[in-house]
Amino acid sequence: MPKRCLSRVLTAVAAAALAGVVTTSAVVAAEAKLTIGGTGGALGGMQLLAEAFEATHPDVKVEVLPSLGSGGGIKAVLAGAIDLSVSARGLKDKERAAGAIDRPYARTAVILVTGESAGLEQISGGALADVFVGATGTWPNGTPVRLVLRQKSESDIGFLRKFAKGMDGAVDAAYERDGLLIATNDQQNADYLEKLPGSVGVSTEAQILSEGRRLRIVGVDKPAPNVADVERGAYPHVKTFRFVTKLGAPEKTTAFIAFVRSPEGQEILRNSGHQPVD
Known part of the structure:
Protein backbone atom coordinates (compact mmCIF):
# COMPACT_ATOMS: atom_id res chain seq x y z
CA MET A 1 0.00 0.00 0.00
CA PRO A 2 1.43 3.42 -0.94
CA LYS A 3 2.63 5.45 2.02
CA ARG A 4 0.12 8.26 1.28
CA CYS A 5 -2.82 5.81 1.35
CA LEU A 6 -1.51 4.14 4.48
CA SER A 7 -1.25 7.53 6.15
CA ARG A 8 -4.86 8.29 5.27
CA VAL A 9 -6.02 4.95 6.68
CA LEU A 10 -4.13 5.49 9.95
CA THR A 11 -5.51 8.99 10.23
CA ALA A 12 -9.06 7.68 9.76
CA VAL A 13 -8.52 4.93 12.34
CA ALA A 14 -7.12 7.45 14.85
CA ALA A 15 -10.06 9.79 14.25
CA ALA A 16 -12.53 6.96 14.78
CA ALA A 17 -10.76 5.91 17.97
CA LEU A 18 -10.78 9.48 19.25
CA ALA A 19 -14.48 9.78 18.45
CA GLY A 20 -15.10 6.62 20.45
CA VAL A 21 -13.21 8.02 23.43
CA VAL A 22 -15.15 11.27 23.23
CA THR A 23 -18.46 9.41 22.96
CA THR A 24 -17.59 7.19 25.93
CA SER A 25 -16.56 10.20 27.98
CA ALA A 26 -19.81 11.92 27.14
CA VAL A 27 -21.80 8.90 28.31
CA VAL A 28 -19.84 8.73 31.57
CA ALA A 29 -20.27 12.46 32.09
CA ALA A 30 -24.00 12.17 31.42
CA GLU A 31 -24.50 9.67 34.27
CA ALA A 32 -25.41 11.62 37.40
CA LYS A 33 -24.65 10.34 40.89
CA LEU A 34 -27.12 10.81 43.74
CA THR A 35 -25.73 10.29 47.24
CA ILE A 36 -28.08 9.58 50.16
CA GLY A 37 -27.20 9.36 53.85
CA GLY A 38 -28.63 9.94 57.30
CA THR A 39 -30.40 7.97 60.01
CA GLY A 40 -29.67 4.25 59.87
CA GLY A 41 -33.26 3.12 60.38
CA ALA A 42 -34.31 4.66 57.05
CA LEU A 43 -31.43 3.39 54.90
CA GLY A 44 -32.89 -0.04 54.12
CA GLY A 45 -35.95 1.62 52.67
CA MET A 46 -33.78 4.02 50.70
CA GLN A 47 -31.84 1.11 49.21
CA LEU A 48 -35.04 -0.56 48.00
CA LEU A 49 -36.27 2.72 46.54
CA ALA A 50 -32.87 3.44 44.94
CA GLU A 51 -32.87 0.12 43.09
CA ALA A 52 -36.36 0.73 41.70
CA PHE A 53 -35.51 4.34 40.82
CA GLU A 54 -32.40 3.32 38.87
CA ALA A 55 -34.47 0.89 36.80
CA THR A 56 -36.51 3.80 35.44
CA HIS A 57 -33.73 6.42 35.56
CA PRO A 58 -30.65 4.70 34.04
CA ASP A 59 -28.87 8.05 33.80
CA VAL A 60 -28.69 8.34 37.61
CA LYS A 61 -26.60 6.14 39.89
CA VAL A 62 -27.79 6.18 43.52
CA GLU A 63 -25.37 5.53 46.37
CA VAL A 64 -26.80 4.91 49.85
CA LEU A 65 -24.11 5.49 52.46
CA PRO A 66 -23.71 3.73 55.83
CA SER A 67 -25.40 5.38 58.80
CA LEU A 68 -24.49 9.01 59.48
CA GLY A 69 -27.28 9.57 62.00
CA SER A 70 -29.92 12.25 61.58
CA GLY A 71 -27.66 15.09 62.69
CA GLY A 72 -24.70 13.83 60.66
CA GLY A 73 -26.81 13.55 57.53
CA ILE A 74 -28.12 17.09 57.89
CA LYS A 75 -24.58 18.42 58.34
CA ALA A 76 -23.46 16.50 55.26
CA VAL A 77 -26.27 17.99 53.14
CA LEU A 78 -25.46 21.52 54.29
CA ALA A 79 -21.77 20.95 53.56
CA GLY A 80 -22.57 19.68 50.05
CA ALA A 81 -21.04 16.26 50.85
CA ILE A 82 -24.28 14.39 50.04
CA ASP A 83 -27.33 15.27 47.96
CA LEU A 84 -30.14 14.01 50.18
CA SER A 85 -30.45 13.16 53.85
CA VAL A 86 -33.04 11.08 55.66
CA SER A 87 -33.74 12.23 59.20
CA ALA A 88 -35.73 10.88 62.14
CA ARG A 89 -36.14 14.36 63.62
CA GLY A 90 -37.23 17.79 62.50
CA LEU A 91 -34.78 20.55 61.69
CA LYS A 92 -33.35 22.87 64.30
CA ASP A 93 -33.63 26.63 63.81
CA LYS A 94 -29.93 26.95 63.06
CA GLU A 95 -30.18 24.22 60.38
CA ARG A 96 -33.07 26.00 58.69
CA ALA A 97 -31.16 29.27 58.88
CA ALA A 98 -28.25 27.55 57.14
CA GLY A 99 -30.49 26.65 54.19
CA ALA A 100 -31.82 23.18 55.03
CA ILE A 101 -35.42 22.28 54.23
CA ASP A 102 -37.26 19.13 55.28
CA ARG A 103 -40.45 17.30 54.43
CA PRO A 104 -41.89 14.09 55.94
CA TYR A 105 -42.17 11.10 53.63
CA ALA A 106 -43.06 8.17 55.92
CA ARG A 107 -43.91 7.03 59.44
CA THR A 108 -42.97 3.74 61.09
CA ARG A 232 -55.28 4.18 61.36
CA GLY A 233 -53.68 5.58 64.50
CA ALA A 234 -54.08 2.38 66.53
CA TYR A 235 -50.43 2.26 67.59
CA PRO A 236 -48.98 5.21 69.55
CA HIS A 237 -45.23 4.63 69.32
CA VAL A 238 -44.42 6.05 65.88
CA LYS A 239 -41.52 8.03 64.44
CA THR A 240 -41.48 10.10 61.26
CA PHE A 241 -38.80 9.98 58.59
CA ARG A 242 -38.04 13.20 56.69
CA PHE A 243 -36.16 14.11 53.55
CA VAL A 244 -33.66 16.94 54.08
CA THR A 245 -32.20 18.94 51.19
CA LYS A 246 -30.70 22.34 50.61
CA LEU A 247 -32.66 25.10 48.93
CA GLY A 248 -32.45 24.74 45.17
CA ALA A 249 -31.78 20.97 45.16
CA PRO A 250 -30.67 19.64 41.74
CA GLU A 251 -33.00 17.81 39.37
CA LYS A 252 -31.62 14.35 40.23
CA THR A 253 -32.62 14.91 43.87
CA THR A 254 -36.10 16.23 43.14
CA ALA A 255 -36.64 13.38 40.67
CA PHE A 256 -35.85 10.80 43.35
CA ILE A 257 -38.18 12.47 45.86
CA ALA A 258 -40.93 12.54 43.21
CA PHE A 259 -40.38 8.82 42.60
CA VAL A 260 -40.74 8.07 46.32
CA ARG A 261 -44.09 9.89 46.26
CA SER A 262 -45.25 8.06 43.12
CA PRO A 263 -47.61 5.04 43.35
CA GLU A 264 -44.65 2.69 42.82
CA GLY A 265 -42.60 4.37 45.52
CA GLN A 266 -45.50 4.42 47.96
CA GLU A 267 -46.05 0.69 47.42
CA ILE A 268 -42.40 -0.04 48.14
CA LEU A 269 -42.68 1.93 51.37
CA ARG A 270 -45.83 0.13 52.51
CA ASN A 271 -44.32 -3.28 51.78
CA SER A 272 -41.26 -2.48 53.88
CA GLY A 273 -42.81 -1.26 57.13
CA HIS A 274 -43.43 2.41 56.26
CA GLN A 275 -46.69 4.33 56.22
CA PRO A 276 -46.27 6.88 53.40
CA VAL A 277 -46.84 10.52 54.29
CA ASP A 278 -48.04 12.97 51.62
Whole structure:
Protein backbone atom coordinates (compact mmCIF):
# COMPACT_ATOMS: atom_id res chain seq x y z
CA MET A 1 0.00 0.00 0.00
CA PRO A 2 1.43 3.42 -0.94
CA LYS A 3 2.63 5.45 2.02
CA ARG A 4 0.12 8.26 1.28
CA CYS A 5 -2.82 5.81 1.35
CA LEU A 6 -1.51 4.14 4.48
CA SER A 7 -1.25 7.53 6.15
CA ARG A 8 -4.86 8.29 5.27
CA VAL A 9 -6.02 4.95 6.68
CA LEU A 10 -4.13 5.49 9.95
CA THR A 11 -5.51 8.99 10.23
CA ALA A 12 -9.06 7.68 9.76
CA VAL A 13 -8.52 4.93 12.34
CA ALA A 14 -7.12 7.45 14.85
CA ALA A 15 -10.06 9.79 14.25
CA ALA A 16 -12.53 6.96 14.78
CA ALA A 17 -10.76 5.91 17.97
CA LEU A 18 -10.78 9.48 19.25
CA ALA A 19 -14.48 9.78 18.45
CA GLY A 20 -15.10 6.62 20.45
CA VAL A 21 -13.21 8.02 23.43
CA VAL A 22 -15.15 11.27 23.23
CA THR A 23 -18.46 9.41 22.96
CA THR A 24 -17.59 7.19 25.93
CA SER A 25 -16.56 10.20 27.98
CA ALA A 26 -19.81 11.92 27.14
CA VAL A 27 -21.80 8.90 28.31
CA VAL A 28 -19.84 8.73 31.57
CA ALA A 29 -20.27 12.46 32.09
CA ALA A 30 -24.00 12.17 31.42
CA GLU A 31 -24.50 9.67 34.27
CA ALA A 32 -25.41 11.62 37.40
CA LYS A 33 -24.65 10.34 40.89
CA LEU A 34 -27.12 10.81 43.74
CA THR A 35 -25.73 10.29 47.24
CA ILE A 36 -28.08 9.58 50.16
CA GLY A 37 -27.20 9.36 53.85
CA GLY A 38 -28.63 9.94 57.30
CA THR A 39 -30.40 7.97 60.01
CA GLY A 40 -29.67 4.25 59.87
CA GLY A 41 -33.26 3.12 60.38
CA ALA A 42 -34.31 4.66 57.05
CA LEU A 43 -31.43 3.39 54.90
CA GLY A 44 -32.89 -0.04 54.12
CA GLY A 45 -35.95 1.62 52.67
CA MET A 46 -33.78 4.02 50.70
CA GLN A 47 -31.84 1.11 49.21
CA LEU A 48 -35.04 -0.56 48.00
CA LEU A 49 -36.27 2.72 46.54
CA ALA A 50 -32.87 3.44 44.94
CA GLU A 51 -32.87 0.12 43.09
CA ALA A 52 -36.36 0.73 41.70
CA PHE A 53 -35.51 4.34 40.82
CA GLU A 54 -32.40 3.32 38.87
CA ALA A 55 -34.47 0.89 36.80
CA THR A 56 -36.51 3.80 35.44
CA HIS A 57 -33.73 6.42 35.56
CA PRO A 58 -30.65 4.70 34.04
CA ASP A 59 -28.87 8.05 33.80
CA VAL A 60 -28.69 8.34 37.61
CA LYS A 61 -26.60 6.14 39.89
CA VAL A 62 -27.79 6.18 43.52
CA GLU A 63 -25.37 5.53 46.37
CA VAL A 64 -26.80 4.91 49.85
CA LEU A 65 -24.11 5.49 52.46
CA PRO A 66 -23.71 3.73 55.83
CA SER A 67 -25.40 5.38 58.80
CA LEU A 68 -24.49 9.01 59.48
CA GLY A 69 -27.28 9.57 62.00
CA SER A 70 -29.92 12.25 61.58
CA GLY A 71 -27.66 15.09 62.69
CA GLY A 72 -24.70 13.83 60.66
CA GLY A 73 -26.81 13.55 57.53
CA ILE A 74 -28.12 17.09 57.89
CA LYS A 75 -24.58 18.42 58.34
CA ALA A 76 -23.46 16.50 55.26
CA VAL A 77 -26.27 17.99 53.14
CA LEU A 78 -25.46 21.52 54.29
CA ALA A 79 -21.77 20.95 53.56
CA GLY A 80 -22.57 19.68 50.05
CA ALA A 81 -21.04 16.26 50.85
CA ILE A 82 -24.28 14.39 50.04
CA ASP A 83 -27.33 15.27 47.96
CA LEU A 84 -30.14 14.01 50.18
CA SER A 85 -30.45 13.16 53.85
CA VAL A 86 -33.04 11.08 55.66
CA SER A 87 -33.74 12.23 59.20
CA ALA A 88 -35.73 10.88 62.14
CA ARG A 89 -36.14 14.36 63.62
CA GLY A 90 -37.23 17.79 62.50
CA LEU A 91 -34.78 20.55 61.69
CA LYS A 92 -33.35 22.87 64.30
CA ASP A 93 -33.63 26.63 63.81
CA LYS A 94 -29.93 26.95 63.06
CA GLU A 95 -30.18 24.22 60.38
CA ARG A 96 -33.07 26.00 58.69
CA ALA A 97 -31.16 29.27 58.88
CA ALA A 98 -28.25 27.55 57.14
CA GLY A 99 -30.49 26.65 54.19
CA ALA A 100 -31.82 23.18 55.03
CA ILE A 101 -35.42 22.28 54.23
CA ASP A 102 -37.26 19.13 55.28
CA ARG A 103 -40.45 17.30 54.43
CA PRO A 104 -41.89 14.09 55.94
CA TYR A 105 -42.17 11.10 53.63
CA ALA A 106 -43.06 8.17 55.92
CA ARG A 107 -43.91 7.03 59.44
CA THR A 108 -42.97 3.74 61.09
CA ALA A 109 -43.70 1.86 64.29
CA VAL A 110 -41.03 1.79 67.00
CA ILE A 111 -41.24 -1.76 68.24
CA LEU A 112 -39.91 -4.36 70.65
CA VAL A 113 -37.90 -7.08 68.88
CA THR A 114 -36.35 -10.34 69.94
CA GLY A 115 -34.08 -12.90 68.38
CA GLU A 116 -35.91 -15.83 66.83
CA SER A 117 -34.63 -18.19 69.53
CA ALA A 118 -36.59 -16.35 72.24
CA GLY A 119 -39.79 -17.88 70.84
CA LEU A 120 -41.84 -14.84 71.86
CA GLU A 121 -44.79 -13.23 70.06
CA GLN A 122 -46.31 -11.11 72.83
CA ILE A 123 -45.35 -10.02 76.34
CA SER A 124 -47.11 -8.14 79.12
CA GLY A 125 -45.83 -4.74 80.17
CA GLY A 126 -45.06 -6.04 83.66
CA ALA A 127 -43.06 -8.99 82.34
CA LEU A 128 -41.14 -6.68 80.03
CA ALA A 129 -40.22 -4.39 82.94
CA ASP A 130 -38.97 -7.44 84.84
CA VAL A 131 -36.71 -8.31 81.90
CA PHE A 132 -35.16 -4.85 81.91
CA VAL A 133 -34.51 -4.68 85.65
CA GLY A 134 -32.99 -8.16 85.56
CA ALA A 135 -35.69 -9.91 87.60
CA THR A 136 -36.32 -12.32 84.70
CA GLY A 137 -33.27 -14.07 83.30
CA THR A 138 -34.81 -16.57 80.89
CA TRP A 139 -37.61 -16.64 78.33
CA PRO A 140 -40.53 -19.08 78.78
CA ASN A 141 -38.75 -21.59 76.50
CA GLY A 142 -35.66 -21.54 78.73
CA THR A 143 -33.45 -19.38 76.49
CA PRO A 144 -31.35 -16.88 78.49
CA VAL A 145 -32.40 -13.24 78.08
CA ARG A 146 -29.79 -11.00 76.40
CA LEU A 147 -30.71 -7.33 76.62
CA VAL A 148 -29.41 -4.90 73.97
CA LEU A 149 -29.64 -1.17 74.72
CA ARG A 150 -29.14 2.03 72.75
CA GLN A 151 -27.44 5.16 74.02
CA LYS A 152 -29.61 7.01 76.55
CA SER A 153 -30.05 9.99 74.23
CA GLU A 154 -31.31 7.85 71.33
CA SER A 155 -34.93 8.63 70.44
CA ASP A 156 -35.94 4.95 70.36
CA ILE A 157 -35.12 4.71 74.07
CA GLY A 158 -37.59 7.51 74.69
CA PHE A 159 -40.27 5.44 72.95
CA LEU A 160 -39.24 2.31 74.87
CA ARG A 161 -39.86 4.12 78.16
CA LYS A 162 -43.51 4.54 77.12
CA PHE A 163 -44.16 0.96 75.99
CA ALA A 164 -45.87 0.09 79.28
CA LYS A 165 -46.42 1.27 82.84
CA GLY A 166 -43.22 0.93 84.84
CA MET A 167 -40.91 0.89 81.80
CA ASP A 168 -39.43 4.34 82.49
CA GLY A 169 -37.92 3.17 85.77
CA ALA A 170 -37.07 -0.24 84.32
CA VAL A 171 -35.04 1.35 81.52
CA ASP A 172 -33.13 3.47 84.05
CA ALA A 173 -32.42 0.33 86.06
CA ALA A 174 -31.15 -1.46 82.95
CA TYR A 175 -28.44 1.16 82.41
CA GLU A 176 -27.17 0.47 85.93
CA ARG A 177 -26.62 -3.22 85.17
CA ASP A 178 -23.15 -4.48 84.24
CA GLY A 179 -22.21 -6.23 81.03
CA LEU A 180 -25.07 -5.14 78.78
CA LEU A 181 -24.41 -4.27 75.14
CA ILE A 182 -25.08 -0.69 74.06
CA ALA A 183 -25.33 -0.20 70.29
CA THR A 184 -24.10 3.06 68.79
CA ASN A 185 -26.27 3.06 65.65
CA ASP A 186 -29.30 1.34 64.12
CA GLN A 187 -27.34 -1.21 62.08
CA GLN A 188 -25.10 -2.24 64.98
CA ASN A 189 -28.21 -2.58 67.14
CA ALA A 190 -29.85 -4.93 64.63
CA ASP A 191 -26.59 -6.89 64.22
CA TYR A 192 -26.35 -7.47 67.97
CA LEU A 193 -29.99 -8.52 68.17
CA GLU A 194 -29.59 -10.98 65.28
CA LYS A 195 -26.40 -12.59 66.57
CA LEU A 196 -27.21 -12.95 70.28
CA PRO A 197 -29.44 -15.92 71.21
CA GLY A 198 -32.35 -14.76 73.35
CA SER A 199 -31.80 -11.10 72.48
CA VAL A 200 -34.32 -8.33 73.13
CA GLY A 201 -34.25 -4.64 72.30
CA VAL A 202 -35.95 -1.80 70.47
CA SER A 203 -35.98 -1.04 66.73
CA THR A 204 -38.42 0.04 64.01
CA GLU A 205 -40.65 -1.96 61.74
CA ALA A 206 -39.18 -0.13 58.74
CA GLN A 207 -35.65 -1.25 59.50
CA ILE A 208 -36.54 -4.84 60.33
CA LEU A 209 -38.59 -5.35 57.17
CA SER A 210 -36.56 -3.30 54.68
CA GLU A 211 -33.28 -4.94 55.71
CA GLY A 212 -34.79 -8.42 55.91
CA ARG A 213 -33.57 -8.88 59.48
CA ARG A 214 -34.02 -12.29 61.13
CA LEU A 215 -35.78 -10.77 64.13
CA ARG A 216 -39.26 -11.11 65.57
CA ILE A 217 -41.53 -8.14 66.24
CA VAL A 218 -43.15 -8.66 69.66
CA GLY A 219 -46.37 -7.06 70.86
CA VAL A 220 -46.49 -5.47 74.32
CA ASP A 221 -49.86 -6.11 75.99
CA LYS A 222 -51.38 -6.66 72.53
CA PRO A 223 -50.48 -8.25 69.17
CA ALA A 224 -47.46 -6.87 67.32
CA PRO A 225 -48.24 -3.72 65.29
CA ASN A 226 -48.13 -3.39 61.50
CA VAL A 227 -48.32 -0.61 58.92
CA ALA A 228 -52.14 -0.69 58.92
CA ASP A 229 -52.16 -0.06 62.69
CA VAL A 230 -49.89 2.96 62.21
CA GLU A 231 -52.04 4.27 59.35
CA ARG A 232 -55.28 4.18 61.36
CA GLY A 233 -53.68 5.58 64.50
CA ALA A 234 -54.08 2.38 66.53
CA TYR A 235 -50.43 2.26 67.59
CA PRO A 236 -48.98 5.21 69.55
CA HIS A 237 -45.23 4.63 69.32
CA VAL A 238 -44.42 6.05 65.88
CA LYS A 239 -41.52 8.03 64.44
CA THR A 240 -41.48 10.10 61.26
CA PHE A 241 -38.80 9.98 58.59
CA ARG A 242 -38.04 13.20 56.69
CA PHE A 243 -36.16 14.11 53.55
CA VAL A 244 -33.66 16.94 54.08
CA THR A 245 -32.20 18.94 51.19
CA LYS A 246 -30.70 22.34 50.61
CA LEU A 247 -32.66 25.10 48.93
CA GLY A 248 -32.45 24.74 45.17
CA ALA A 249 -31.78 20.97 45.16
CA PRO A 250 -30.67 19.64 41.74
CA GLU A 251 -33.00 17.81 39.37
CA LYS A 252 -31.62 14.35 40.23
CA THR A 253 -32.62 14.91 43.87
CA THR A 254 -36.10 16.23 43.14
CA ALA A 255 -36.64 13.38 40.67
CA PHE A 256 -35.85 10.80 43.35
CA ILE A 257 -38.18 12.47 45.86
CA ALA A 258 -40.93 12.54 43.21
CA PHE A 259 -40.38 8.82 42.60
CA VAL A 260 -40.74 8.07 46.32
CA ARG A 261 -44.09 9.89 46.26
CA SER A 262 -45.25 8.06 43.12
CA PRO A 263 -47.61 5.04 43.35
CA GLU A 264 -44.65 2.69 42.82
CA GLY A 265 -42.60 4.37 45.52
CA GLN A 266 -45.50 4.42 47.96
CA GLU A 267 -46.05 0.69 47.42
CA ILE A 268 -42.40 -0.04 48.14
CA LEU A 269 -42.68 1.93 51.37
CA ARG A 270 -45.83 0.13 52.51
CA ASN A 271 -44.32 -3.28 51.78
CA SER A 272 -41.26 -2.48 53.88
CA GLY A 273 -42.81 -1.26 57.13
CA HIS A 274 -43.43 2.41 56.26
CA GLN A 275 -46.69 4.33 56.22
CA PRO A 276 -46.27 6.88 53.40
CA VAL A 277 -46.84 10.52 54.29
CA ASP A 278 -48.04 12.97 51.62
